[in-house]
Amino acid sequence: RRRFIEICMEELKNCTMNNEPPYNQGQLLRIKRCLAMLKSYVNEFDPKIGIKKHGGTVKGKPLTLKINVVVANSFELTMYANETIGIMRAKIADKLDIETEQLRLITSGKELTNF
Helix, strand or coil, X not given: CHHHHHHHHHHHXXXXXXXXXXXXXXXXXXXXXXXXXXXXXXXXXXXXXXXXXXXXXXXXXXXXXXXXXXXXXXXXXXXXXXXXXXXXXXXXXXXXCCCHHHCCCEECCEECCCC
């Protein structure tokens, strides 16, 4: 695990260390790919504490949630029973292409938090 992160960080460093923005298309593609790989790696971990969740190797029972959005169309989201509210928030924000800080999750008249 540590080696994977070291490789990605080394690639990012190589792309940016001796160059000033604006970067060329090849550099931008390498940066984008490294960041995408790191993001998918981090998504397997609890975003708050950065370590594997208890029972993280077992995804739990799949759940399909109907998400109603005030400013966009409704959609369905598939999650697993052992995933946190923080992970759900990240998946919804990704689907809506917004930052997680801009997202409010409300159910039964109460706002959900990551805790």
